[in-house]
Amino acid sequence: MALHNSEIADRFDRLADLLEIEGANPFRVRAYRNAARTVRGYPRSMADLLADDVDLTELPDIGDDLAKKIEGLVSNGELPLLDEVEERTPPALSELMKIQGLGAKRVRALHEAINIETLEDLRAAVESGQVRAVEGFGEKSEDKIRRRLKKFSGKDERIKLSEAEQIAAPLVKYLEKANGLKEIVVAGSFRRRKETVGDLDILITAKTKNNVMEHFTSYEDIEEVASRGETRSTVYLRCGMQVDLRVVPQVSFGSAQHYFTGSKDHNIAVRKLGIKKGYKINEYGVFEGDKRIAGETEKSVYASVDLPLIPPELRENRGELEAARENQLPDLVRLEDLRGNLHTHTDATDGRNSLKSMAAAAAEFGLEYLAITDHSKHLKVAHGLDEKRLKQQLQAIDKLNDELSGIRLLKSIEVDILQDGKLDLADSVLEQLDLVLCAVHHKFDLSKQKQTERILRAMDSPHCHILAHPSGRLINRREAYDIDLEKILEAAAARSCAVELNAQPDRLDLTDEGCRMARELGVKVSIAADAHSARGFDTLRFGVDQARRGWLEADDVLNTRPLKALLEILKR
Incomplete structure (x- = not known):
């Protein structure tokens, strides 16, 4: 069974950690980290790409050497360089770097001074007071590590939606080949499109004669079959994820979808509405006494309590039932509503492809306009543009726009x-641009007040059109920096700034709650791919998922406008 993208990325991350602890060349370390980021966030599996003869070097940050390493991992699960490094450097040291504030140098210092190799070693050293005695640490550092250790579980119990999709998609494709299978739905938080998923709940209907359970429990990615029955089986996959498969009667398929999609709070609220009408609502149907009166479709379940069908993304008991009752459910934004992308990188900084290639890919994706938003000079790690290089890029954009048809850069x-709070380029430079995307890329540890004030000062600039990835978080990897989001969104509304919903699967920043707050305050949201390669626009669908969870309609989204209307808005 080929490794999932997350498993390949984990190996590259561990290799980067251990090399950094050893003091290896920073560019070499960064290459593996960037490769891990690319693979982990890519919407298609590396195995599928190789099966389709895709040249992996077309992906951001993947050169010939890394492409060969990915091919090896896909074909046999092996990364010889990692094995070699683990022989000389304890592999558990990589886990220590997951503790916020423990970088490679500090991990190496702890290892060399007091022989710390594992998280348990670190916990014991903290409690015995050994850490404070290590040069460069002290009592305050030791106390910070103690507090962070208490929050750290060591393993993420929930995985990103994009990773869950890479696990679910081949499994569903495999199950569809079972004899007698009729319909199949992946329910739970996966269907609600939550940004993280704990396990998979799969529902099917099937003919009386079928081999679904036998077929399911023979799946090659299964580590353990926990239980197997005629109508329900539970397995654990090699990656550790639990999968429950249920065969339900056709007459109960709608009520089963409703029940197992959740959320729990939403289902309880619907059941209470049923009780008021004298009905019992469960996974088998809607019953009046012993008589089933609904349940074959989800629409019939909601209709039994006088409600229209509520989209799965809204089912969190956050006002959707009341909105449905008043016929005020939002007409949720769809992927096809997007007219352009307002966050794109080229090979001028940390992107993979040229201006022309990115324009062609965006046009093929169906977009009408594309904002080229390479980094500014402060972000040296991304080879950010200074005034001279930016001017050259603007000239190249003008020239290319004269040649293009169907899309505008x-x-x-x-x-x-x-x-x-100042911006990295002068006003005299920024005023030449159609759009300015403003972002925090450093000093994440400022206090809530200082970080908030920093962003507010940036939005005071008349050239700040969109605040990019507002919290700076990386799901399961880096916590959001501390800000007063409501205050920032209120300021954005007052200044006619938009905020970004970064669609990169490891960001999804704004959160769904942030999207809804923006909508209520009248702040437009840009759903942005943050594309670093010609294949990078596929991530937009994850942004749309998040936007739908945040109740956003097409009118709430900045880049659903045609170009002329967008340019009018950007005039601020």
């Missing part, structure tokens, strides 16, 4: 918000 930049 916007002259833009992703400009760093400096610690004092």
Whole structure:
């Protein structure tokens, strides 16, 4: 069974950690980290790409050497360099770097000074007071590590939606080949499109004669069959994820979908509405006494309590039942509503492809306009543009726009918000652009007040059109920096700024709650791919999922506008 993208990325991340602990060349370390990021966030599995003869070097940050390493991992699960490094450096040291504040140098210092190799070693050393005695640490550092250890579980219990999709998609494709299978739905938080997923609940209907359970429990990615029955089986996959498969009668398929999609709070609220009408609502149907009166479709379940069908993304008991009762459910945004992408990188900074290639890919995806937002000069790790290089890019955009048909490139930049809230480029430079995307890329540890004030000062600039990835979080990897989001969104509304919903699967930033807050305050949201390669626009669908969970309609989204209307809005 080929490794999932997350498993390949984990190996690259561990290799990068251990090399960094050893003091290896920073560019070499960064290459493996960037490769891990690319693979982990890519919407298609590496195995599928190789099966389709896709050249992996077309992916961001993947050169010939890394492409060969990915091929080896896909074909036999082996990464010889990692094995070699683990022989000389304890592999458990990589886990220590997951503790916020423990970088490679500090992990190496702890290892060399007091022989720390594992999380348990670190916990014991903290409690015995040994850490404070290590040069460069002290009592305050030891106390910070103690508090962070208490929050750290060591393993993420929920995985990102994109990773769950890479696990679910081949499994569903496999199950569809079972004899007698009729319909199949992956329910649970996966169907509600939550940004993280704990396990998979799969529902099917089948003919009386079928081999579904036998077929399911023979899946090659299964580590353990926990239970197997005629109508329900539970397995654990090699990656550790639990999968429950249920065969349900056709007459109960709708009520089963409703029940197992959840959320729990939403289902309880619906059941209470049923009780008021004298009905019992469960996974088998809607019953009046012993008589089933609904349940074959989800629509019939909701109709039994006088409600229209509520989209799965809204089922969190956050006002959707009341909105449905008043016929006020939002007409949720769809992928096909998007007219352009307002966050794109090229090979001028940390992207993989040229201006022309990115324009062609966006046009093929169906977009009408594309903002080229390479990084500004402060982000040296991404080879950010200074004034001279930006001017050259603007000239290239003008020239290419004269040649293009069907798509327009916007002259833009992703400009760093400096610690004092100033923007990384002068007003005289920014005023030449169609759009300015402003972002925090450093000093994540400022206090809530200082971080909030920093962003507010940046939005005071008349050139700040969109605040990019507002919280800076990386799901399961980096916590959001501390900000007063409501205050920032109120300021955005007052200044006619938009905020970004970054569709990268490891960001999905804004959160769904943030999207809804923006909508209520009248702040437009840009659903942005943050594309670093010609294949990078596929992530937009994850942004749309998040936007739908945040109740956003097409009118709430900035880049659903045609180009002329967008340019009018950007005039601020």
